[in-house]
Amino acid sequence: MDGYIIGTIIKAVLILAIISALAGFGTYIERKVLAFMQRRLGPMHVGPYGLLQLVADGIKLFTKEDFIPSGANRLIFMIAPMITAATAFIALAAVPMLPEFTLFGVTVRPIVADINIGILFVLGMMAAGLYGPLLAGMAQDNKWGLLGAARTAIQFLSYEVVTGLSILAPIMIVGSLSLIDFNNYQSGGIGDWLIWKQPLAFILFLIAGFAETNRTPFDLLEHEAEVVSGYATEYSGMRWGMFFIGEYTNMITIGFLASLVFLGGFNSWGFLPGGIAIILKVSFFFFLMLWVRASWPHIRPDQLMWLCWKVLMPLAVINVTLTGLVMMF
């Protein structure tokens, strides 16, 4: 029992350290990818190819004055960024990241908490993460912030239904809510991947995932051209940084979910071992988010609601019904 607790603590600390470092590194990758797509070079001056830009940004974030506006509700203002960062990492606790491996004679399972309702827990926790932007926007006594908070509520009420319904069809096929069961169901090579059985659900889930992580084209909460910086207008320093660590962590989580549920998870892929296969898949989804950001403009809040409720939700319901009929007969 003691070994279990110590192992869990080690895993939690490792995941926290690695993923937050990756989230920081993600900002560098994002700037580079966007720059190359726009025929620029991006950060180049600090270190080789601008690699140390990351450190410079980190120093800036940590040493910047932590500013709280006078009209703001101090307590809520201070709590809000922590909600975003904490829920992002709590969600990650139920995600199996790599296949089992043996280290120093101990079999390690790279998942912090193997609960049998993993996928629901992850989605629920990520949904709770949107309380961060909502509270931040409402607490800062700034009209742009309030607009950002209102858009958070709209966005949440729009995409949440699509996420749940799109993921329901794969759940019906696998017959389990555990992400490890999803992975094992697709263990027979590329032909077994759920994306071939559920292409529509995959696309719907991906679109909802973009809305969940507020990436372009659904980055309504903080779109600079319209609402200054939305919910993050009054934030500076480390509190602002926590919002973005949360956002990038959520991007990684969505990448893991999409790979585990639809793209065969961490099963070995041809000659590639499973661990490398899933890292490649998650990297692809991360790149896809940047790619979409470079190619598409963002949409209006009413267009998001129209899209989610009038197009995606009926499609998801039809998909669930058809899956049920096919499974029954």
Added chain:
Amino acid sequence: METFAFYLFAILITGLFAVTVMSRNLLYAMTSLAAGMVLISGLFFILGADFLGVVQLIVYVGAVMALYAFGMMFFDATGVIKEKNGSPFLVFLLGGMTAVLLVVIFAAPVIGHNVPSLYPPVAGADNPHAVGLVLFTKYLVPFEVAAVMLLVAMIAGIILAGKKMERSISKIDDSELETSGGKDDE
């Protein structure tokens, strides 16, 4: 360990809901309501009902988010709300009596019979399956009635909200809109 966790959650939940009722600040009231609802799912997790715990989490996160939207529309979020409270004593008496009555109604059978399990969980079925089995066999009629009720509510909502659904302000040309402050732009 479990006892400790239960009392921790119980104290936190009671405290948070007390803040919800007592506080005059909209943000504090709503946030403590949301936090309390999330913590209730902790009680389900302690009892081993993982599925219900997550459902509690997902449902109430969404529901309170909708409440925030209304709060944002009707009140100033950062200020203190003036409550109109004619006779505090009457409110306290009625509210308190209702609360005591509810506690007695739900607690009396528990104390009297030591909570018999009406439909014990099927052996071997895990959490979601156990819930599904009971829901779609023993409680099918209440489930369907609830579904019909939600359908009625949805239709009513669409009819109430949908009167001018086709008219979109962003599609109307600016000159056609009645603008009293239009001259300021010139």
